[in-house]
Amino acid sequence: MYFCVLNYSIVMTKLSVNINKIATLRNSRGGNTPNVVQFAKDVQRFGAEGVTIHPRPDERHITYQDAYDLKPVVHTEYNIEGNPIPKFMDMVLELQPTQVTLVPDSIDTLTSNAGWDTIKNKGFLTEVIAEFKKKGIRTSIFVDPDLAQIEGAKATGTDRIELYTEAFAHEYSLGNQNAIQPYTACAELANSLGLGVNAGHDLSLDNIQFFKQNMPGLLEVSIGHALVSESLYLGVENVINMYKNKLQ
Numbered sequence: 373m374y375f376c377v378l379n380y381s382i383v384m385t386k387l388s389v390n391i392n393k394i395a396t397l398r399n400s401r402g403g404n405t406p407n408v409v410q411f412a413k414d415v416q417r418f419g420a421e422g423v424t425i426h427p428r429p430d431e432r433h434i435t436y437q438d439a440y441d442l443k444p445v446v447h448t449e450y451n452i453e454g455n456p457i458p459k460f461m462d463m464v465l466e467l468q469p470t471q472v473t474l475v476p477d478s479i480d481t482l483t484s485n486a487g488w489d490t491i492k493n494k495g496f497l498t499e500v501i502a503e504f505k506k507k508g509i510r511t512s513i514f515v516d517p518d519l520a521q522i523e524g525a526k527a528t529g530t531d532r533i534e535l536y537t538e539a540f541a542h543e544y545s546l547g548n549q550n551a552i553q554p555y556t557a558c559a560e561l562a563n564s565l566g567l568g569v570n571a572g573h574d575l576s577l578d579n580i581q582f583f584k585q586n587m588p589g590l591l592e593v594s595i596g597h598a599l600v601s602e603s604l605y606l607g608v609e610n611v612i613n614m615y616k617n618k619l620q
């Protein structure tokens with residue numbers, strides 16, 4: 373008799389640190405303190421396996437110039453997130469980061485608040501993804517945990533999806549562990565379709581271990597807001613190591 377033992381922990385999940393918040397702090401005073409380039413160097417030295425930025429059209433935190441300045445110092449995975457407007461596309465195609473994550477953010481959103489409708493935007497996403505892939509840039513599409521959207525993402529030719537985890541994080545904080553179910557189902561479907569699975573938004577030291585343990589084939593998490601906030605109390609190096617332990 374054979375038993376099938378699911379062990380979601382066997383895949384190594386990379387921690388990519390989103391440094392938007394460091395730029396927010398810097399921009400609040402003008403000048404260059406804290407220095408985002410130095411911060412990117414330090415998080416990698418402390419063990420982060422990637423650096424994520426999400427320059428927004430109004431450049432209120434990470435600027436396009438930061439994206440260029442970071443390129444020579446990010447020797448782990450460089451992940452650039454954003455809405456593929458022409459200016460963003462030109463910058464990513466020139467910089468050729470490890471990965472581009474497409475996020476459908478509008479100009480005035482406070483933070484990312486929805487995934488792509490991959491079915492409605494199939495034509496647009498397919499074209500954009502082909503452009504990036506021609507340059508050897510890995511692509512990922514930010515999506516809500518909805519099976520139809522995962523099928524839709526597959527049809528665009530993307531390498532990966534990034535599951536939008538805000539709903540999970542919120543429900544989990546209220547004690548609702550069932551909120552993981554759509555994420556597990558989407559990850560299983562993505563795995564079966566040959567799509568890589570990333571995740572992000574509002575992940576934290578409180579929820580990351582439970583999330584990881586219930587997510588088959590989770591390749592990468594990008595974490596910024598909570599990680600920087602937790603670092604105020606616990607220190608950046610310590611916090612990075614705490615995440616890495618919880619991701620094992």
Ligand SMILES: CC(=O)[C@@H](O)[C@H](O)COP(=O)(O)O
Pocket residue numbers: 390392393426428453475482483484514572573596
């Ligand atoms: C796609 C995503 O969830 C993150 O990139 C998040 O949007 C961070 O952006 P902000 O730092 O502008 O909130």
Ligand SMILES: NCC(=O)COP(=O)(O)O
Pocket residue numbers: 390424426453534571572573574575594595596597598599
């Ligand atoms: N892709 C998600 C990300 O980069 C960080 O989101 P958050 O941790 O700042 O909510």
